[in-house]
Amino acid sequence: MSLMLRHEPAKFGLSLDAEGFTPLADVVDALRTRFTDATAADVIAVVETNEPDKRRFTILDDDIRANYGHSLAERIAQQVAAPPALLLHGSHETALARILVEGLVPMRRQYVHMTALPDLALRVGARRGKPVLVEIDAAQAHAAGVTFYRANESFWLADSVPAQFLRRRP
Secondary structure (H helix, E strand, O other): OHHHHHHOHHHHOOOOOOOOOEEHHHHHHHHHOOOOOOOHHHHHHHHHHOOOOOOOEEEEOOEEEEOOOOOOOOOOOOOEOOOOOEEEEEEEHHHHHHHHHHOEOOOOOOOEEEEOOHHHHHHHHHHHOOEEEEEEEHHHHHHOOOOEEEOOOOOEEEOOEOHHHEEEOO
């Protein structure tokens, strides 16, 4: 589903709206080309049980979308919101020095991903090496004009976060 909703929707005959949504029925139809007995209930089960703390997908009414991590040319719209005072970004030891000088940038993604949950941030950071937590003074960054977006209950997004608002979490 990530390939379908984050990276190559056209390959599966799907088109996404500006917020990344597509009809759930179309996703089920696309899945049935490979899994003939796929149902909407199966898709809902994946959304609810696959890494539920990361909330990778959202179903709203009869539509579904991937919440973040898109590699599409068109940027997926997110809801602007005031962040909590402190957020965390999980990264790896070898990237830390660059982050503390250059700030957080989305790299090959559409947004920088952050969370208020230390365990979740550490898991994200561990994907590419020894994990480190970067602490973000989100209140100060927001006051200085950095725009934050609320992706879901677990994740916050930003276009970028300048280094002056970052420090390694001890």
